[in-house]
Amino acid sequence: MSSIIHGAGAATTTLSTFNSIDSKILVAPSRTNLSVRSQRYIVAGSDASKKKNFVSGLRVRHSQKLIPNAVATKEADTSASTGHELLLFEALQEGLEEEMDRDPHVCVMGEDVGHYGGSYKVTKGLADKFGDLRVLDTPICENAFTGMGIGAAMTGLRPVIEGMNMGFLLLAFNQISNNCGMLHYTSGGQFTIPVVIRGPGGVGRQLGAEHSQRLESYFQSIPGIQMVACSTPYNAKGLMKAAIRSENPVILFEHVLLYNLKEKIPDEDYICNLEEAEMVRPGEHITILTYSRMRYHVMQAAKTLVNKGYDPEVIDIRSLKPFDLHTIGNSVKKTHRVLIVEECMRTGGIGASLTAAINENFHDYLDSPVMCLSSQDVPTPYAGTLEEWTVVQPAQIVTAVEQLCQ
Amino acid sequence: MALHLRSSPSLKSTFLNILRQNLGFGSRSHVTRHIRQNLPHDPPLRGSQNPIRRFCNTMAEPETLSSFGQHEDARNHQVMDFPGGKVAFTPEIRFISESDSERVPCYRVLDDNGQLITNSQFVQVSEEVAVKIYSDMVTLQIMDNIFYEAQRQGRLSFYATAIGEEAINIASAAALTPQDVIFPQYREPGVLLWRGFTLQEFANQCFGNKSDYGKGRQMPVHYGSNKLNYFTVSATIATQLPNAVGAAYSLKMDRKDACAVTYFGDGGTSEGDFHAALNFAAVMEAPVIFICRNNGWAISTPTSDQFRSDGVVVKGRAYGIRSIRVDGNDALAMYSAVHTARGMAISEQRPILIEALTYRVGHHSTSDDSTRYRSADEIEWWNKARNPLSRFRTWIESNGWWSDEAESDLRSRIKKEMLEALRVAEKTEKPNLKNMFSDVYDVPPSNLMEQELLVRQTIDSHPQDYPTDVPL
Numbered sequence: 009m010s011s012i013i014h015g016a017g018a019a020t021t022t023l024s025t026f027n028s029i030d031s032k033i034l035v036a037p038s039r040t041n042l043s044v045r046s047q048r049y050i051v052a053g054s055d056a057s058k059k060k061n062f063v064s065g066l067r068v069r070h071s072q073k074l075i076p077n078a079v080a081t082k083e084a085d086t087s088a089s090t091g092h093e094l095l096l097f098e099a100l101q102e103g104l105e106e107e108m109d110r111d112p113h114v115c116v117m118g119e120d121v122g123h124y125g126g127s128y129k130v131t132k133g134l135a136d137k138f139g140d141l142r143v144l145d146t147p148i149c150e151n152a153f154t155g156m157g158i159g160a161a162m163t164g165l166r167p168v169i170e171g172m173n174m175g176f177l178l179l180a181f182n183q184i185s186n187n188c189g190m191l192h193y194t195s196g197g198q199f200t201i202p203v204v205i206r207g208p209g210g211v212g213r214q215l216g217a218e219h220s221q222r223l224e225s226y227f228q229s230i231p232g233i234q235m236v237a238c239s240t241p242y243n244a245k246g247l248m249k250a251a252i253r254s255e256n257p258v259i260l261f262e263h264v265l266l267y268n269l270k271e272k273i274p275d276e277d278y279i280c281n282l283e284e285a286e287m288v289r290p291g292e293h294i295t296i297l298t299y300s301r302m303r304y305h306v307m308q309a310a311k312t313l314v315n316k317g318y319d320p321e322v323i324d325i326r327s328l329k330p331f332d333l334h335t336i337g338n339s340v341k342k343t344h345r346v347l348i349v350e351e352c353m354r355t356g357g358i359g360a361s362l363t364a365a366i367n368e369n370f371h372d373y374l375d376s377p378v379m380c381l382s383s384q385d386v387p388t389p390y391a392g393t394l395e396e397w398t399v400v401q402p403a404q405i406v407t408a409v410e411q412l413c414q
Numbered sequence: 415m416a417l418h419l420r421s422s423p424s425l426k427s428t429f430l431n432i433l434r435q436n437l438g439f440g441s442r443s444h445v446t447r448h449i450r451q452n453l454p455h456d457p458p459l460r461g462s463q464n465p466i467r468r469f470c471n472t473m474a475e476p477e478t479l480s481s482f483g484q485h486e487d488a489r490n491h492q493v494m495d496f497p498g499g500k501v502a503f504t505p506e507i508r509f510i511s512e513s514d515s516e517r518v519p520c521y522r523v524l525d526d527n528g529q530l531i532t533n534s535q536f537v538q539v540s541e542e543v544a545v546k547i548y549s550d551m552v553t554l555q556i557m558d559n560i561f562y563e564a565q566r567q568g569r570l571s572f573y574a575t576a577i578g579e580e581a582i583n584i585a586s587a588a589a590l591t592p593q594d595v596i597f598p599q600y601r602e603p604g605v606l607l608w609r610g611f612t613l614q615e616f617a618n619q620c621f622g623n624k625s626d627y628g629k630g631r632q633m634p635v636h637y638g639s640n641k642l643n644y645f646t647v648s649a650t651i652a653t654q655l656p657n658a659v660g661a662a663y664s665l666k667m668d669r670k671d672a673c674a675v676t677y678f679g680d681g682g683t684s685e686g687d688f689h690a691a692l693n694f695a696a697v698m699e700a701p702v703i704f705i706c707r708n709n710g711w712a713i714s715t716p717t718s719d720q721f722r723s724d725g726v727v728v729k730g731r732a733y734g735i736r737s738i739r740v741d742g743n744d745a746l747a748m749y750s751a752v753h754t755a756r757g758m759a760i761s762e763q764r765p766i767l768i769e770a771l772t773y774r775v776g777h778h779s780t781s782d783d784s785t786r787y788r789s790a791d792e793i794e795w796w797n798k799a800r801n802p803l804s805r806f807r808t809w810i811e812s813n814g815w816w817s818d819e820a821e822s823d824l825r826s827r828i829k830k831e832m833l834e835a836l837r838v839a840e841k842t843e844k845p846n847l848k849n850m851f852s853d854v855y856d857v858p859p860s861n862l863m864e865q866e867l868l869v870r871q872t873i874d875s876h877p878q879d880y881p882t883d884v885p886l
Binding site for chain 2: 115141142144146147149151152153154155156157158159160161162163164165167182183186187190191192193194195196197198199200231232234254255256283330333
C-alpha cells in the first residue's frame with residue numbers, strides 16, 4: 009500500500025464534467041460531449057470467457073455512433089457563439105497577440121521572430137503591430153537569449169522565448185535549468201521568472217536527427233518549471249494564454265507537424281488550465297494516455313478499435329509536468345488498463361515517468377501492467393520509411409490494446 | 415563624388431588630387447603604401463569608374479603630397495559595398511596582427527602611493543561620498559576577514575572573500591544609482607554593502623537562518639535583494655551576463671533612467687555566455703555596463719591559460735562595444751570610469767565594457783589554498799604595494815577628510831558590529847522545513863505537497879536522524 013496519498017482525493021466525477029472548465033474563466037464547452045455511452049460490464053482478468061463479455065457488450069455498442077474521424081470533432085455547442093476557424097499556428101499567434109494587447113509587459117524574443125514572422129509563422133505580423141523591440145530578433149545564441157529573457161523577466165517583463173526548434177534549446181539548458189528553474193527558489197521568492205519558452209519539437213517529415221528531438225524528456229526533471237504540450241488549435245491558444253499569465257516559467261511544446269491543423273475555436277476569451285489533462289474520448293475498456301501528435305495516431309487507432317468492438321478512453325495528458333494524476337487516476341480506476349502512447353524515446357521519456365507515477369499511485373486498480381509505446385532509442389533517421397518506423401503507428405496501438413484487453 | 419575632409423590638410427591639394435585622378439594621371443596606389451589603418455569611414459569613390467586606372471598601380475609618388483591624397487590613391491580604387499559599409503580592397507596579403515605591439519593603457523588617477531597624478535581626468539567626489547567609499551571599503555575588508563575566520567573555526571560552512579578587490583566593489587557601486595540593476599558573479603558583496611545591506615543581513619544569509627531573504631536555501635555569499643536591485647547570485651559562471659542584457663532590454667523598453675550592471679571575472683570571459691551577451695548587447699543597443707574584475711586567477715588558472723588576447727578590454731572592439739581598461743585598485747579611477755560609462759550607456763543606449771585590473775589577494779574560496787599554485791610573495795606584494803585601501807586613504811587624508819583616529823574608531827566599531835552580527839545570526843533559528851518545498855512554483859503543486867508529507871513522516875519515525883535546529 010503506497011503511503012503517498014494522492015492529494016486530489018478520490019471523488020469520482022462523471023465524464024461530462026471532464027471539460028476544461030476553470031471556474032474563474034469563461035471556457036467554451038470542450039469536445040468531451042461525445043457519443044452516449046451504454047451500460048457495460050467492466051471486465052477484470054484476461055481469460056477467454058471474459059472476452060465474451062466484451063463481445064456481448066459490443067452488440068449494444070454497435071447501435072452507438074462510431075467515431076467517424078481520427079480527430080474528435082466538436083459537437084455543435086448550443087452555448088457557443090459562432091466561433092471562427094483557423095489553423096493551429098494561427099491559434100498560437102492569436103493567443104500571443106491577445107496577450108500582448110492585454111499586457112504591455114509581454115514581449116517575444118527569438119531568432120527570426122520579428123519581420124520574418126517566425127519560422128513557423130507563429131509571430132507573423134506581430135513585429136509590425138508591436139514594434140521590433142517588443143518582438144525582438146536575436147542573434148543566434150539560444151543560451152544568451154534565454155538568459156536575456158530570464159533577466160528581463162526578473163525585472164518585470166513577461167517574455168515569450170521562441171526556440172526555432174526545441175532541439176536548439178539544448179543550448180539553453182544551462183539557463184533553463186540553473187536560472188529559470190531555480191532563481192525563484194534560491195532568491196527566497198524575491199524574484200519571479202514568468203517566462204514562456206516555446207517552440208516546435210517532435211519528429212517531423214525527414215528533418216534529420218538533430219531536428220527531430222523530444223526535449224520534454226530532458227527537461228522533465230528540472231525543478232521549478234512547468235511543461236505543457238498543445239495538440240489542437242483550441243488548446244494551443246488556451247495553453248499559450250495560460251502560460252503567459254502564469255507566474256511560473258512554462259515550457260510550451262508544439263509539434264512541427266501539427267501547425268496546419270484546422271479547427272473552429274470560440275470567439276470569446278478563454279484559457280486552458282495548465283495542469284489539466286483533456287478527455288478526448290471517454291471509454292470503458294482501457295485508458296490510453298497520450299499527448300501532442302500521438303493523440304492523432306491514437307484517435308486513428310481508436311476508429312479501428314471501435315469497429316473491432318473496443319471502447320478506449322483517450323486522454324490527452326497535455327500537462328507533462330506535473331501530470332494530472334486526478335484525471336488519469338479516475339480513468340485508471342474505471343478501466344483498470346493503461347496504455348501510454350508517446351513519441352519520446354523508450355528510455356527516460358515522459359512515458360517512463362508516467363508509467364512510474366501510475367504504478368506507484370494506482371497499482372491496486374490495475375488489471376494488467378502499464379504498457380508504454382514509445383519511439384526506439386535511436387537518433388531519428390532521415391530516410392522517410394525508417395523515420396516512420398521510429399514513430400508509433402496506429403496499427404501498433406491497435407495491437408497493444410488487443411493485447412492488454414485479452 | 416564626396417569630399418572626404420576628415421584628414422585633409424588643405425583644400426587646394428585635395429582639389430588638385432581630384433583633378434589628377436579624374437584626368438587619369440596615374441594611380442597612387444603604390445603596392446607597399448596602400449595600408450590604411452583602421453579608417454572606419456567610407457572613402458570617396460573617385461576615379462573608380464576609370465578603366466585605365468585599374469591597371470596603373472606601380473607609379474611612385476612624391477612624399478610631399480597630402481596625406482589625404484595618399485590614403486585615397488594608395489589603394490586600388492575599387493571598393494565593395496558590403497553589409498556594414500564599404501570595404502576597400504588590398505592586393506597585399508597582410509594579416510591583422512594577433513596583438514598590438516603596445517598593450518592597451520590602463521586608466522588610473524592615483525599613483526601607487528595614493529598621490530593624485532598630474533593632469534589626470536577624473537570625476538570629482540564630495541567629502542561625504544569619498545569618506546563613505548573608504549569606510550565601506552574598510553567595512554568590506556573587516557567583514558571578509560571575520561567571516562573567513564568564522565569559516566575556519568567551523569562556525570560557517572563556506573565563504574569567499576573579495577580581499578584586494580574592495581575598490582572595484584565599492585567605488586563602482588558609488589558611481590551608480592539605486593535604480594541601476596546589478597547582476598553579480600559572487601565576489602561583489604561590496605555593491606550590496608554600499609546600497610545599505612547591513613552586516614546582520616550578510617550574516618543571516620551566511621548562516622542560512624530564518625531572517626535570510628533567501629530563506630536558507632543557498633550557500634553563503636549567494637546574496638540577493640530585490641529591494642536593493644541586486645539580483646540573487648547564481649553560482650554558474652557568466653550566466654548573469656545574458657540576464658543583465660535582458661534587464662537592460664527591459665529598462666530600454668521602459669525608457670528608464672537606469673542601466674544594468676554586471677560583474678564577472680577573467681575566467682568568466684571564457685564562457686560562451688560572455689561572448690553572446692556582449693554581442694547581443696551591442697546589437698540590441700542595450701544600456702548595460704560589463705565590469706570584468708581581471709584579478710589574475712580563476713581558481714588556479716592564471717590568465718595566461720585563460721586567454722591569449724591583451725586581457726579583456728580588447729574583446730569589446732570585436733563586438734562593437736566601447737571599452738576601457740582601469741586600474742581596479744584605484745578607487746577614484748574606478749569611480750570615474752563607471753560614472754562616465756553609466757552616462758554613456760544611458761544617454762547613448764549602448765553597452766560599455768570595463769576591464770578593471772586587480773588581484774585576488776584571498777583564496778578562491780574557503781575550499782581553496784592558493785599557496786599551492788602561486789607564490790606567497792606575489793600575494794604579499796599585491797596586498798602591500800598595491801593595496802586599494804591604503805592608496806585611497808592617502809588621498810582622502812591629503813584632503814583632510816580622514817585621520818588615524820577616524821580609522822581606529824571605524825575599525826573597532828565595525829569589528830564589534832560584525833562580531834555581534836555573527837553572534838546573533840548564529841543563534842537565530844533556521845527557516846521552517848516547509849521552505850524546502852515552497853517557492854519552487856508560485857503555489858506548491860500536489861506532488862510537492864505529497865513529498866513534503868513523506869519527509870515529515872520520515873522525520874516522525876526517525877527523529878534521532880534529523881537535525882534539531884530546523885523547525886518543523
